[in-house]
Amino acid sequence: MSTTYYSRSHEYxxxxxxxxxxxxxxxxxxxxxxxxxxxxxxxxxxxxxGDEAAxxxxxxxxxxxxxxxxGETTEANESLIDNPALANEDPEGDxxxxxxxxxxxxxxxxxxxxxxxxxxxxxxx
Amino acid sequence: MTDKxxxxxxxxxxxxxxxxEVASETEPLKTPFYDLHVQEGGRLVDFAxxxxxxxxxxxxxxxxxxxxxxxxxxxxxxxGQAELVAKDYETAARALETIVPGDVLKLKEGRMRYSxxxxxxxxxxxxxxxxRRVLADGSSVVGLVVNASRKSHDYDYINQQLAEFDVSVQPxxxxxxxxxxxxxxxxxxxxxxxxxxxxxxxxxxETTFFDVPCRVARCGxxxxxxxxxxxxxxxxxxxxxxxxxxxxxxxxxxxxxxSLRLEAGFCLYGHDITAETSPIEADLSWIIGKRRRDNGxxxxxxxxxxxxxxxxxxxxxxxxxxxASAPAREGAVLYDNDDNQIGIITSGGFGPTIGGPLxxxxxxxxxxxxxxxxxxxxxxxxYEWQVTDMPFTPYRTYKAKKPTTH
Numbered sequence: 001m002s003t004t005y006y007s008r009s010h011e012y013x014x015x016x017x018x019x020x021x022x023x024x025x026x027x028x029x030x031x032x033x034x035x036x037x038x039x040x041x042x043x044x045x046x047x048x049x050g051d052e053a054a055x056x057x058x059x060x061x062x063x064x065x066x067x068x069x070x071g072e073t074t075e076a077n078e079s080l081i082d083n084p085a086l087a088n089e090d091p092e093g094d095x096x097x098x099x100x101x102x103x104x105x106x107x108x109x110x111x112x113x114x115x116x117x118x119x120x121x122x123x124x125x
Numbered sequence: 126m127t128d129k130x131x132x133x134x135x136x137x138x139x140x141x142x143x144x145x146e147v148a149s150e151t152e153p154l155k156t157p158f159y160d161l162h163v164q165e166g167g168r169l170v171d172f173a174x175x176x177x178x179x180x181x182x183x184x185x186x187x188x189x190x191x192x193x194x195x196x197x198x199x200x201x202x203x204x205g206q207a208e209l210v211a212k213d214y215e216t217a218a219r220a221l222e223t224i225v226p227g228d229v230l231k232l233k234e235g236r237m238r239y240s241x242x243x244x245x246x247x248x249x250x251x252x253x254x255x256x257r258r259v260l261a262d263g264s265s266v267v268g269l270v271v272n273a274s275r276k277s278h279d280y281d282y283i284n285q286q287l288a289e290f291d292v293s294v295q296p297x298x299x300x301x302x303x304x305x306x307x308x309x310x311x312x313x314x315x316x317x318x319x320x321x322x323x324x325x326x327x328x329x330x331e332t333t334f335f336d337v338p339c340r341v342a343r344c345g346x347x348x349x350x351x352x353x354x355x356x357x358x359x360x361x362x363x364x365x366x367x368x369x370x371x372x373x374x375x376x377x378x379x380x381x382x383x384s385l386r387l388e389a390g391f392c393l394y395g396h397d398i399t400a401e402t403s404p405i406e407a408d409l410s411w412i413i414g415k416r417r418r419d420n421g422x423x424x425x426x427x428x429x430x431x432x433x434x435x436x437x438x439x440x441x442x443x444x445x446x447x448x449a450s451a452p453a454r455e456g457a458v459l460y461d462n463d464d465n466q467i468g469i470i471t472s473g474g475f476g477p478t479i480g481g482p483l484x485x486x487x488x489x490x491x492x493x494x495x496x497x498x499x500x501x502x503x504x505x506x507x508y509e510w511q512v513t514d515m516p517f518t519p520y521r522t523y524k525a526k527k528p529t530t531h
Contacts, residue, residue, distance in 0.1 A: 033185050033380075034185060034477075036452065037451050037452055037475070037482070055451070057475070058185070058475075059186050059189075059474060060185060060383075062451075062454060
């Protein structure tokens with residue numbers, strides 16, 4: 001059973017068994033357009049919440065993906081390197097970016113749930 | 126997730142022109158096709174003081190590919206259309222030749238060419254299209270199309286520089302401009318404008334689009350065959366409605382306009398060419414005809430003719446990665462293997478048709494040969510790239526068929 005949280009910078013965090021899977025939201029990929037390149041963090045790298053963790057490039061521009069939580073990366077989605085379009089096609093599934101440990105579970109309460117995020121997107125767009 | 130690169134709401138084009146995004150303090154202007162952009166799901170941005178579509182629902186990549194494979198329609202009404210008014214064509218041409226290095230005087234009736242406005246230091250104030258336009262009474266005038274972001278500057282600059290001649294710039298702000306680009310462009314335009322069929326590349330005619338008066342030029346900023354249609358603002362929607370009635374028509378936004386021109390190796394003003402770069406550095410020496418090389422007589426000729434003879438210190442080149450690389454964007458620094466800085470990227474991104482990153486930039490002369498290897502630094506990592514011939518995708522502009530003799 002997993003629970004999904006959302007950040008104001010349009011990352012999602014899917015938590016299951018103490019591991020967070022991070023990617024960009026469906027809304028984020030639609031705003032970026034065709035994704036042509038991603039740069040992922042190496043594993044076992046420590047991030048503080050808000051650090052730049054990955055880069056996603058569309059035809060037009062490069063954008064940063066931030067670590068929404070404090071923790072250490074446990075895995076990066078290598079299939080995204082060969083096929084960056086996965087982040088467009090299945091952003092909240094096979095198009096995930098990286099997984100990390102949760103060093104401070106308390107940070108989760110600062111993220112949004114799905115419903116709040118949908119409202120947030122409507123208000124900002 | 127936030128944009129890291131400067132919001133590049135630019136893409137440019139038209140007649141081999143592009144614009145730089147300019148923050149405007151006033152309300153952005155709308156072209157006559159504003160309602161069409163909205164209706165077609167255009168994502169509008171303030172570009173050079175105009176609300177312009179960066180993309181439509183299809184998205185940059187698919188719009189780009191569709192234009193290369195079929196056809197695309199671009200609103201380029203933000204660009205500056207003007208005429209240089211004088212007592213006759215020769216007076217206007219001789220005056221203009223003091224600030225552009227191309228041959229304007231010997232331009233044949235109805236023909237056009239790409240050129241640049243020069244400053245005293247031999248730098249480029251803007252790039253533009255110059256047409257020897259034939260009027261109804263048979264006389265010719267000099268027609269100009271300049272970048273949106275530069276038009277008020279250009280008009281003032283031309284008037285100032287040419288103050289001693291009896292000429293003046295007459296902006297045609299009551300006109301709109303559409304570009305129809307792609308391999309199917311001729312077939313499609315012929316539905317309403319048979320006169321366009323067989324027009325030579327880089328020529329212009331006065332004609333009608335069905336029954337609407339317009340000017341049609343065979344030129345563009347994509348490297349494909351195509352036309353630019355200039356019409357009175359009041360007639361603009363009549364023409365766009367006809368074009369949009371073609372079932373397979375696709376509007377193309379500024380995003381794809383930029384990736385198309387980049388693959389075609391065309392310069393974008395404010396990025397690849399600036400007031401500091403000379404046409405020789407910009408690898409545009411082909412725009413300087415023999416008579417102009419021999420006789421000079423244009424601003425900045427000291428530097429330009431010297432660079433022409435001796436070679437410039439830096440040169441604009443095309444670049445592609447040797448192996449896997451992140452796209453290099455404007456501002457990325459170029460190095461040699463000994464950590465010496467040897468140049469900079471002036472525009473770059475991802476080319477949907479070539480299917481990978483591509484860029485143009487300036488490198489020291491020693492590295493400008495085709496095949497030279499250089500290192501591009503992107504987010505602290507260096508990737509090996511190679512100087513590549515431009516255009517990155519072959520030109521498919523129109524070549525007139527030789528008349529047959531039977």
